Amino acid sequence: MGVTGTQAVPVAVDRTGGAAPARERVAGVLAVDGGNSKTDVALLSVDGEVLGAARGGGFVPYLVGTEAAVAGLVPLVAAAAAEAGIDLAAGSGPLVSHVSACLAGADLPVEERLLQAAITGHGWGRTVAVTNDTFALLRAGTAAPRGVAVVCGAGINCVGLLPDGRTARFPALGALTGDWGGGGGLSTEVMFVASRAEDGRGPHTALASATAEHFGLPSADAVALAVHFGSLARERLHELVPVLFATAAAGDPVALTLIERQADEIVRMAVVALRRLDLLDTPADVVLGGGVLAARQPLLLDRVAALLAAQAPLAVPRVVDTPPVVGAALLGLDHLAATGHGSVPGAQERLRASYPRGRRPRTA
Structure with a gap:
């Protein structure tokens, strides 16, 4: 039934190429909620602790193109990492175990694949999953x-x-x-x-x-x-x-x-x-x-x-x-648990407690 039917959720892409890459700097998730009017980024550990967060403008690949839209995430990711005490320019290896990105403009499978490839190219996570931003709302609720x-x-x-x-x-x-x-x-x-x-x-x-x-x-x-x-x-x-x-x-x-x-x-x-x-x-x-x-x-x-x-x-x-970025983060934690990378009791509750009726991350 195509995109209007029942589908499997997009598969996370692993770009390590079978080599043994440097260990990620955070065993956890980089969550991205890219909406039409604003974009929220959160960096969290596998136990649900929010280590850093940032907010920017709308995510509009249908207006500026895929590469430009994803490039707009770079300062937000850097700001969230800096809040966690991490300098992205120093050291090597991915920032996190998994990137969970719920994005406006990811309406069709081909759009998800293009966005996934663009985000993977920045090397932020060992694996990357991209889906529509409505899934972040669903998981948040x-x-x-x-x-x-x-x-x-x-x-x-x-x-x-x-x-x-x-x-x-x-x-x-x-x-x-x-x-x-x-x-x-x-x-x-x-x-x-x-x-x-x-x-x-x-x-x-x-x-x-x-x-x-x-x-x-x-x-x-x-x-x-x-x-x-x-x-x-x-x-x-x-x-x-x-x-x-x-x-x-x-x-x-x-x-x-x-x-x-x-x-x-x-x-x-x-x-x-x-x-x-x-x-x-x-x-x-x-x-x-x-x-x-x-x-x-x-x-x-x-x-x-x-x-x-x-x-x-x-x-x-x-x-x-609840801010949809919480949903993107929960989808990321779900992925880590499903792939055997850890399921920490209380992680969901700890994450939700960090966003009481809408934590306001600093604007990058």
Whole structure:
């Protein structure tokens, strides 16, 4: 079934070539969570102690190319190593036993392979595994590598994972592959219904006046023209998501319909992933994250919970605000345990305790 079906998780690549390389400087994991808006790096020992961390800008290989995106990780890895008292320029051998990188833009197997090769080339780990950043959210929200996650941020994506390494996922290429929703989709729909309400092609909605008022312009049409001529950055349209929720909370039927549609999309993806992994008839976590879901808007979450209860009664929805880099790190520890490189009791708990509701690593 290709990338839309059930797959094995990407295999970690070992580039030692059968030789006896210098011993890694940390018996542990270099975890990378590369999202669209920010990148977090954490260096941790096999017992779950965080030795160093750093934060940088978004990871966008689809804009700058694979090599440039991975090159952007270099100062973050150096900063995390420096916090751990390690000078990467001194000595030889890999920094860690394993690199676990969960990255935006790793949507297709070929993209995972390209990113994996680029990271391997920097020599940071004895082995390297790359997968999509939604897997970091999933693992951050579960006690074991088992369940489904839906991320609803700027866009929308869903993945599932079983302890044996099988995964369920979608191509996640936007409208080209049938995706709708997230902050981008919602803000575009707000503009669509607001403009049509103003010119008479669509039903009345308070979103028209709310959109104009939010940007201090006379009409939704004026907002559209401001974006078109560049006086209003297109990225600012994401500010319409909280406007949508406020308008829906006031009872506007058009706004409520958009939120119901978003909830339906979230649940459709989750149920398909649960079905592919044979998890519909057994208790399973459905981890919810990303800016739209993490805002914990009752109108959206209540609808998601109701739809899940009807379609997947044993699923347990969980909104997670644990930093996804924790999930990338846990996937790394899972790999070390599975390959016989050590499973230290309490490592997961020790790692999670280092990130109470979002430890803020220093910016490199």
